[in-house]
Amino acid sequence: MRAAGFFDELGNSRDRRVEELARRVLKGIWSEMRENAARGANSGRGLDLLAKQLVALRSALKTKALEVHLVGHSAGSILLGHLLKRLATPAGAAAPVEISSCSLYAAACSVEFALEHYLGATSSVLPIRKLHLDYLSDRNEKDDYLGGVGALHLYGKSILYLVSRALLDVRKTPLLGFERALDPAFANDANQWSESQLANLKQWQAAFKGSKHCVTAPSVPINKKGKTQQAQHGSFDNNVDVIGATIARISGKKPVKPIEWLDY
Secondary structure, three states: OHHHHHHHHHHHHHHHHHHHHHHHHOHHHHHHHHHHHHHOOOOOOHHHHHHHHHHHHHHHHOOOOOOOEEEEEOOHHHHHHHHHHHHOOOOOOOOOOOOOEEEEEOOOOEHHHHHHHOOHHHHHOOOHHHEEEEEEOHHHHHHOOEOOEOOEOOEOOOHHHHHHHHHOOOOOOOEOOOOOOOOHHHOOOOOOOOHHHHHHHHHHHHHOOOEEEEEOOOEEEOEOOOOEEEOOOOOHHHOHHHHHHHHHHHHOOOOOOOOOEOOO
16 A cells, blocks of 8 residues: 555656646647637637527528537537527527537536536526536546556546646636536545635536436447447547437437447
């Protein structure tokens, strides 16, 4: 146990150094990415144009219902959050376009962002019960090493941990894609989260009435023959169970046949 504790401390010390380096080198890139996503909702930009086209399509359908289902992975949660906020305030007298479902895989947006963009004003667009969160267990997050495998890795946790602890303004910001951000047992854990973010975390946990789908197995199926790969941040679009469940939510029924392969 003493040896294990020593190596854990050694790994944490290494990770802290990587986080400090990433804050200096990569934080600006992550910030620019978030800024670009926000600008996409400005007049004449991509998200604004998409919102206007959805409103126009609904009008063109007249009596037919318009179903819009959103699926976003990682930073896609930021992009879709801005789209939802844009849809909630359509130009002119048009009523908001209601989203039929929204599935977020390993959401990299902060809980604070989610409070603003997935609750409140956007509830007229996306009722919170129609939000589905697919995410890795915390054990899988910590086994999703960056920059190598096994003992030879650069960072001993997942990309979400690096974002939370290095690339945002507040270190240890809770992200929507963390299992622990959705678990009330960690709502007051100042070792896991910045104390300045605990109020946001409690507010989200109290308000969230959607569905949670945690990937707990260390490996996930990627084809009908039983081939698997490690449960990682990037494995959601390879996971036949996750994609199959998403299709079933959208269609309202199970696929006619199971997904054959997502091995790519």
